[in-house]
Amino acid sequence: MVRPPMTRSWQRSLTAGLLLTVVCVAFEGLAVTTVMPTAVRELGGLMSYGWAFSAFMLTNVVGIAVAGERIDRHGPRGPLAAGLALFALGLLGGGAAPSMAALIAARAVQGFGAGELSAVIYACVARCYPADQQPRMLALLSTAWVVPGLVGPGVSGYVADHMSWRLVFGCPRHQTAELRSGCRARSGPPSSSPREASSCFSASRPGPSRRCWASQHSVS
Secondary structure, three states: OOOOOOOHHHHHHHHHHHHHHHHHHHHHHHHHHHHHHHHHHHHHHHHHOHHHHHHHHHHHHHHHHHOOOOOOHOOOOHHHHHHHHHHHHHHHHHHHHOOHHHHHHHHHHHHHHHHHHHHHHHHHHHHHOOOHHHEEEEEEHHHHHHHHHHHHHHHHHHHHOOOOOOOHHHHHHHHHHHHHHHHHHHHHOOOOHHHHHHHOOOOOOOOHHHHHHHHHHHHH
């Protein structure tokens, strides 16, 4: 069965914003993995090396759970704004970290923000797309990791070798892309479709079904 194309302009904008957010988060995650050995050589703290990743993953799970509850009660706008702000704050903190402990703390903040963004992304898929289009959106979200996986490590390695590993955390291009994607998703549909806007971006009815759906796909 051929799925009907997405003809609503607001849905195309939302799709672009969600994919761009995934690309930015994926690129940053892979880039940080590449430059961490260089960061440890500068900052020291080799015994705490693993915590730079563990802190991110632990707070990521917490962020998914917290954002899922808030999305069910109040809609995705608040968690989206908080996720973008915390993710950007973690990036800036990591780029300016004077020690390994500060870098780990920044990674924890970044992980919490990334968790909230993950929950928002999959909750938007559940809310804003018909059931027959949701598998296609999930496939697109998975495909959004391909380009960062191919170019991210090479680009970040070059930046770390020839400039500074701190630029991987604080590059303004990443921040601008994330904020643009957030503005697309926050703005929602245009005024020509108020009923669709309300159903997608307002708080859902009480019940854990959407939160469980989003959390399941975020973790997977």
